[in-house]
């Protein structure tokens with residue numbers, strides 16, 4: 001498990017470098033290979049935690065809308081925007097060389113979660129539910145291309 005994780009981390013770094021993404025320039029050049037692997041493992045954990053936070057916030061927001069809890073809806077919409085912070089180091093699990101396209105989904109996600117937070121902030125749950133669907137669409141699109 002550790003060996004295959006380390007292997008895939010090295011592979012990801014090579015793939016990232018080969019497309020010349022700015023994401024590859026996150027540390028001092030020439031640092032030790034094991035340090036890079038550890039850094040990547042940490043980034044992978046952060047990405048995994050982000051996905052769980054996104055899921056929790058989406059489920060909670062969905063329930064708040066269903067139960068007509070406007071204050072909670074606003075709170076969970078803000079949680080979504082916060083869960084995105086630090087996404088720049090995230091990487092795809094398949095189509096691994098297409099990092100720019102992968103990150104573009106986060107760009108779209110930022111726009112749509114900002115709109116969702118604005119709608120939830122007004123207490124209009126109908127608009128909130130429409131914006132919610134637009135956010136969910138980005139989850140599904142990114143998963144289809146880069147996870148599943």
Ligand code: HEC
Pocket residue numbers: 047048049051052054055058091092093102103105106109135136138139140142143146147
């Ligand atoms: C930029 C692409 C991208 C976006 C946008 C995205 N995801 Fe993910 N998601 C992934 C990838 C890649 C994985 C597999 C790697 C992982 O689990 O970290 C994943 C995994 C997950 C998982 C499984 C975590 C686990 O237990 O392994 C959940 C749950 C999840 N995403 C929820 C969401 C939700 C909810 C949204 C939208 C609010 C979302 N994701 C948006 C790329 C994305």
